[in-house]
Amino acid sequence: MKESDRRTAEGILFTDQYQLTMAQLYFRVGLHEKQVQFDHFFRRYPDYGAHQAGYCVNAGLEWFLDWLRGVRFRNEDARYLREQTGRAGTPVFHDDFLAWLQRAGDFGGITMHAIPEGRVVHPNVPLTVVQGPLAMAQILETSLLSHLNYQTLVATKAARIHESGRRRLMLEFGLRRGHDKGANAGARAALIGGADFSSNVGTSHVLGYPPKGTHAHSMVQLFMSLGMSELDAFRAYADVYPDDCLLLVDTIDTLESGIPNAIRVFEELQRKGHSPVGVRLDSGDLAYLSIQAAKMLDSAGFPGTTIVLSNELDEMVILQIITQITQEAPRYGVEPAQLIDRLAYGVGTRLITSWGEPALGGVYKLVAVQDEGGWLPAIKVSESSIKTPNPGHKLAWRVYDQRGKATADLLSLEDETPGEMDHLVLRHPSTHTRERTLRREEISRVEPLQVKILDKGKLVYDLPSIDEMRRLRLADVRCLDPGVRRLMNPHVYHVSLTQRLWDLKQELIHSARQKSQ
């Protein structure tokens, strides 16, 4: 895409056409500046088929805010809309609406609360709460979902892979397999969720992380095409990067050629006073090869070198590798725990695309409308009760038990303070027979989850660094019950309503059903 086109396609027109046709309708009937509230949330964890997430990691907010604060309807956007014609050949958008868009078509009226990036989050809890004039709050929907769905999806996948790899060094390698420029957002989300570094140079740069990478098969192959050898290629590499020498050893044959050649070069480096970093294995039976590589490197006097694994890794493949190493390494005289500790993981395609479930179904639902005298909760009665959103202004809380573990997320009415209640009744959001009561003494802490981000378009939030987001994530994951952290068949974390919010929801469903009959 050309640069001038990019400014158009990634500006305020980064939205769906129906947001604009609805906005014009609201303008026409005089509702465009009515104050409304939309909640953004997802309804279920990613389900990768053979395995499912038991929690998500929130991500994407800062880049979404950059978008929101940087765009508005420009003259050329209005000119483009003015040229659109419908089936009858007449303009779709009328001059009065376009004039309003040019005057008021920015997000200066938006107030936003959100759960910070890096935090563990669960279904049906509003991650982002948008209040503002109807037309602009509606237009905001598409971009909000696009920015937040994907990063939360990838941060979640990264957290799973990080856990599966026992929190060893994890490198994000997915740029070539990501979805066009979306790969940059994926690299950021991967860092928030669990990757320690990324190979993506540009995005690492803007985030202040050193990019990582050494060499590809093509380097060895090039030397060989010119009549030289793998050993020549390794030596050339070690010459240029004597203190950062990590060699890819599977271009010809890992055990017969790659590792022996790497060891020769490591010995040469050591004699010159440098310590080699390690090797990377990118094909074959990675568990078996890493055992053999460890054995060879140990015998040669390089027990401290890293063994980086790559090639279509994800949380399940890593689980299998670690299981196999635990079972097979002793047979070869290799200590499994030591080997597992020196492994690192380069994760590409399956992280950046969230292989198995490449989209998070985040939604943005109208939950309240301001009318004379105050806010009216809005409800969409769905045929499936699970899809009926929780109405009105709400607060989101996390309840910790006496072990310090998060035991439930709780949605309350705005004037409720669950931390001060004598006991907490946790109502299941859609099944009326399911509830649970927590006594005061069973609770160690009740924490509000949302913070104020924008006040009428003004940023009132100190954006945390990626490092801070990573610390939040680590702390939140530690507070999860091990059952919720399981890679497969995790325990279902409770997301509940207070009794008063439950009562309000039932009352609204009842009256909406009556009205629509």
Place this chain on the structure above:
Amino acid sequence: MKESDRRTAEGILFTDQYQLTMAQLYFRVGLHEKQVQFDHFFRRYPDYGAHQAGYCVNAGLEWFLDWLRGVRFRNEDARYLREQTGRAGTPVFHDDFLAWLQRAGDFGGITMHAIPEGRVVHPNVPLTVVQGPLAMAQILETSLLSHLNYQTLVATKAARIHESGRRRLMLEFGLRRGHDKGANAGARAALIGGADFSSNVGTSHVLGYPPKGTHAHSMVQLFMSLGMSELDAFRAYADVYPDDCLLLVDTIDTLESGIPNAIRVFEELQRKGHSPVGVRLDSGDLAYLSIQAAKMLDSAGFPGTTIVLSNELDEMVILQIITQITQEAPRYGVEPAQLIDRLAYGVGTRLITSWGEPALGGVYKLVAVQDEGGWLPAIKVSESSIKTPNPGHKLAWRVYDQRGKATADLLSLEDETPGEMDHLVLRHPSTHTRERTLRREEISRVEPLQVKILDKGKLVYDLPSIDEMRRLRLADVRCLDPGVRRLMNPHVYHVSLTQRLWDLKQELIHSARQKSQ
């Protein structure tokens, strides 16, 4: 991401770190300006699990060219690289290399051939052939793959969905579920592959396509929150868009409320001289509901209205809907063929993410190196013979049989002209026992597939419009055997080598094996 950061992250640093460390190594050993050739191709069709593609649709070239021709190493990029330090605290990149990058660090030396966008393509056929100085051709890899993998993936998925929906109107709705800004590339690829329009306003604009969309559930819900009804919402919509009135009818109850209200509004429109467009169904049993909707619309005198279906559609869901309509519609007095003809499909998540296989494994492999006296074919001998790329300069041809159907793609040496051969021996690329001979009289046409795109960085190709790409795709799909077009278990299309290219490959594999022993 902030705008200034975006220019960095989407500029020439939209690459992997190892491309830069390898480039510096090539510089250090004096190979950085050696002329080389890389082939870009994919090894297998997308496999969605329960079903597989039998062909792909090539896409992404023009936006990749925009990138390639718009970036170079800027002073600030060099400054950033200069600041990178390795484990020993010393700079990773040295001043002489950085000076060279600033002087020569663009793609002005690149010559490129490619298969045009919109064409049907197959595994192991070079889609893009890059020749140029080693360092810059290497740095190009990541961005080339990122730009071309994703659009080809989505164009392929779109072509399948288009075929499954019997080439009825298809709308791309995926922006909110795409991978951040990658969704724009997805919208473009969807249009190339089979979607007729997109809801994505900005991308439709820059591509010259009218965006499509009407209204969401939230519009009906808003009216209801304010004490009005679904009918009021529909009427307001019809007032503003009398000639483009397509109503979403499942907010409350499709058959009890949505369709009857839509019919009332359509009657009112008709009395005012407007003809309504139709309805959209976004939940429930879409086949059953579309039969009932058709019946109700027909009885009310609106047999010409469109019924748009949406909600997690893909080629298999559409196949199921059409099958079910064929079986069940007669029971309700509805003619299946007529109903199928009036359907349109809004396809979101599963198109934009290529649900089932969210990445295409396109690769970029060194196949030739220029040395004194000419080009040397390069080969990487893989343990799996299927992964051994076809070496050297090659031409790609499509062979059509007497029915005018494409019967094979054929790779030849550069000095071969298969169209003039008396008979064609088609050798399987990796299995030596598999070959097939075509006699002259069995062949109606042998067509070269690649065209020259860049000559030393200069564009020498007339970029086709999206419409032209769509025509290419339709023509190519028509030339496929129906077995290759099947949604499930397609016939395997033949991709073959000429006898001479096969002989060269065997010779190189043999000598590479000997050298590495």
